[in-house]
Amino acid sequence: MxxxxxxxxxxxxxxxxxxxxxxxxxxxxxxxxxxxxxxxxxxxxxxxxxxxxxxxxxxxxxxxxxxxxxxxxxxxxxxxxxxxxxxxxxxxxxxxxxxxxxxxxxxxxxxxxxxxxxxxxxxxxxxxxxxxxxxxxxxxxxxxxxxxxxxxxxxxxxxxxxxxxxxxxxxxxxxxxxxxxVRPMAPRRTLVTGCKGQLGRAVREYVEAHGLEGFEFNDIDGFDFSDPGQYERFDWSLYGTIINCGAYTAVDKAETPEGRVAAWKANAQGPSLLARVCAEHHVTLVHVSSDYVFDGTRGVHDESEPFSPLGVYGQSKAAGDLAVAGCPRHYILRSSWVIGDGRNFVRTMKALSDRVADPDDGLDRVTVVDDQVGRPTFTTDMARAVFHLLGYRDGAPWPVEPAPYGTYNLSGEGEAVSWYGIARRVFDLANGNGDKVIPVSTVEYYANANGPVSPRPAHSTLDLTRIENTGYMPADWEDSLNAYMSTL
Missing domain, CATH: 2.60.120.10 (Jelly Rolls)
Structure with missing residues (x-):
């Protein structure tokens, strides 16, 4: 010795x-x-x-x-x-x-x-x-x-x-x-929450397409991650990653008394409970954030910008981000204008374009907000980014090269656009009737709204430099939109 x-x-x-x-x-x-x-x-x-x-x-x-x-x-x-x-x-x-x-x-x-x-x-x-x-x-x-x-x-x-x-x-x-x-030891399990939402479905499709093993999918009916009493059901030492796809996203309803409670429960309390169990058991936590944590006064948002949410939804998301950031092994993926398999803006515009194209429907034009600017994020791109950050490379069925922990912005690449600009493109792709989309201001659009309206950030464009520096290249949002429309 x-x-x-x-x-x-x-x-x-x-x-x-x-x-x-x-x-x-x-x-x-x-x-x-x-x-x-x-x-x-x-x-x-x-x-x-x-x-x-x-x-x-x-x-x-x-x-x-x-x-x-x-x-x-x-x-x-x-x-x-x-x-x-x-x-x-x-x-x-x-x-x-x-x-x-x-x-x-x-x-x-x-x-x-x-x-x-x-x-x-x-x-x-x-x-x-x-x-x-x-x-x-x-x-x-x-x-x-x-x-x-x-x-x-x-x-x-x-x-x-x-x-x-x-x-x-x-x-x-x-x-x-x-x-x-000898069969190699399997990696620790991965738990996916909110699996029935737009991102949750995209994550499941990615897992199935790549033959990944050890994934468990839960929605609120299987595991309500905002309920402290449900965490005792799991042996967390068996898990290596939690991908949290669950959230309350009814932006306007969050301004109501019952919606405020639901938003804070799902977007703040739930992530804080996940962060605590992940910190205690050395589990990696992937959490999805939103451009609504900012007030939209800056033209482009990077990951270092201080929070300044305008409404209840954004405030609850910011609180969840702060809780997750306290977990040593975390990825916060900040997105904007999410489009996937489920109810979303593009599907709504496609349906309205079809109605305008139908001479028997009676709908001859549609008004869409033109003073909110950003870029859409397609869930197929989000799912790819999640697995890229976790370290899945070149089709490998296990993580080999994870990115540094922290917060990453992700949206589609390309020119920033307004909701009106997206709607007009959808109308043109669907029925060639983009001229039937009329631009209006946010104030005009909500002038006769029934019920509370949440304030929206005017600028939602996210700086993508940090995630691109990890080697991930987001898809161009216009290419993603074309591909998405072909599935509708």
Whole structure:
């Protein structure tokens, strides 16, 4: 054992598997070390993995050998007495599957093992004490996700210091399958809320089209994420991501007494509960925001603009954004003028164009607001952006390269346009009757409204620089509109 060395970290050939050299201070009485020190080690690259349990394995005799087990949690492994030869095998899906790393550990060295990397060791001395921190509690459901590979598999090429036929092994470890028969450990589950809404449907279509596994879809009737009492139904340690597609979007109704309560419950309380459970269990939270968190006085909005919502809907969305931003692993995707599978502006304009084109209908023109400017966001583009941020690349069925956490704007690319401009284009594409769309001001349009009207931002154009810098190129909104109209 080496004394008085500096704390340092060494990367291995397996992504996320990190070896730590630990400072050990000794004298005639014995020695002392900081076995795990959160602040110092996270500064060196250790994930802030949030251990919840400390386990100790006493190995009575030299040659005791255990593994190879891939478990559904992260582990920080060290030695309190004696020494081990350790072998780690990447059993996660991907091109690194089957990759091996070996090294020796004594009290002056430790290793961080990410979820899905198979762990094994051989005691090199009598009375070896092996200790490890884990960030999830054992459960029967967790155990069902374990993955194993045989210690003696020749394809792994592990050069055990003590031949395995001279070692103490459990019968279970002797019977583990060879690598060629091992199914990679599945990623943690992904929960999608609000799955019946426009974005929720697009996310489900993306998952099904790309054959992604481990996704669970819920709407308010299956999981009301704004109800604190429903969170106890889930073992959150099994989940790695929540994609929150749920929201209250009735902008004008939110100005009524009952609508105000519903908007704050869905848009603020619900996201705050999701953020809390995600922070506690190290889950990534994807949340969808809105241009309504701004007052629209700026021509273009970037992600750093302070909130200035005008109405109840925008205020409730801003509150939800603030709650989600407190979750360490979060993506806030800010959108504008959402168009997807469901009730939306384009469908309404298509129906009105059809009525105007029908000589027996009696409708001869339609008025549309011309002083609110922005760009539409199609849910197919939003779904692609969500999975891009999460790290899905080139059709891979698992995340490999996530974007930095934070807030990202997303709308269609292209020239900003008014609602009138979109309506006129829809009319032309549907029936060639765009001249029947008449521009009016917001004040004129709502002059005779029945019931409360929420104030709208005049400018909703979003700056797309940040998401484009991650390598994601939003679709041109006019191309998306043409494609969408062809489906109606």
């Amino acid at each position: 080496e004394f008085e060395k500096d704390l340092r970290v060494t990367e291995t050939g397996i992504p996320g598997l990190l070896v730590f050299d630990l400072p050990v201070h000794g004298d005639g009485r014995g020695w002392f070390k900081e076995n795990w020190q959160r602040a110092k080690m996270t500064a060196l690259g250790l994930p802030d993995f949030g251990p919840v349990q400390n386990n100790i394995s006493f190995n009575a005799t030299r040659g005791v050998t255990r593994g190879i087990h891939a478990e559904p949690w992260d582990k920080f492994i060290s030695v309190a007495a004696g020494g081990i030869f350790g072998a780690w095998v990447d059993l996660r899906p991907g091109e690194g599957f089957g990759r091996v790393y070996t090294t020796r550990l004594d009290p002056s060295r430790a290793i961080f093992v990410p979820r899905g990397v198979g762990n094994s060791f051989q005691a090199l001395e009598d009375g070896t004490v092996y200790t490890y921190l884990v960030n999830a509690h054992w459960s029967l459901e967790q155990k069902r996700t374990y993955t194993f590979v045989n210690l003696a598999d020749p394809d792994l090429g592990i050069d055990w210091p003590i031949p395995l036929d001279e070692c103490e092994l459990s019968e279970a470890d002797r019977r583990h399958p060879m690598l060629g028969d």
